[in-house]
Amino acid sequence: MAKFVIRPATAADCSDILRLIKELAKYEYMEEQVILTEKGHSIVGFAMYYFTYDPWIGKLLYLEDFFVMSDYRGFGIGSEILKNLSQVAMKCRCSSMHFLVAEWNEPSINFYKRRGASDLSSEEGWRLFKIDKEYLIKMAAEE
Template sequence: MDCTLRPAEAGDSPHIMRMIRELAEYEKIPHFMKLTEEVLHRDGFGETPWFRCVVAELPEKSKSEAGVPFAGYALFVNSYSSWTGRTLHLEDLYVSPKFRGHGLGRRLMKKVAQEGVRSGCSHIHLSVLKWNTPAISLYHSLGAENLTEEPGYQVMIFPEEALRNMAIEDPQ
């Protein structure tokens, strides 16, 4: 796949948002989508970016044929482990269906790994749906370990309502 991997730029926001929607559809959970393009743009390209993103830009000829400028993206954030120090959290790794099977997901993961090494990170962590065997196979082939098996971690989330409820309670 003849794509150029590069850091996302502010003008890429609409295209990244389109791929985020595609990912939500692929994962069969579009009803969880609350993010807007404006918020994505602000959070990724504002004064204090909350995430980093790498896009897989198609060559000019392929852009016009495909009707889109990107074949995929990886979105990740800095994180911290109280056991090992600096880490990266991979929020999304996505390759559009017509571009899958050519090693682009692997290339995007390697780009994120390079960012992690450059930043002095001890590891990358991520969540993957248990039915997404292509992604699980990719991650395993790159050396990922499943922490639900050993030591038995479970991924949890405090949704916005629970977050707001906790924030107003008096901790005394």
């Protein structure tokens, strides 16, 4: 098994994290939407998350982004990152972990389902919406 370390990110990791964010965006065919910049590669995967609250189930860990470089997949790195996130969620008394996966991304869907994930869009009929900044500004200015 390959050797790797799972650890919290530091400021010194910014270049590698941005590189991974760009690789994730490219993988998801959304490369042009990354506007962050940074100027350097010892990190091969990352998970970005935050805590939020659902009034029905309580505190949850929201997994915003999760990515392992393609050359490093299949070595258990993603499983270890997800295990680490599960430990964080339990330590912080979360009732669940939520995240989005693109419909076309079957490898990731299967990865999560093998670990007990439920697809809320097909099982519960939930739909994701967004309101872009231009409309937020417009609504905020309404009297």
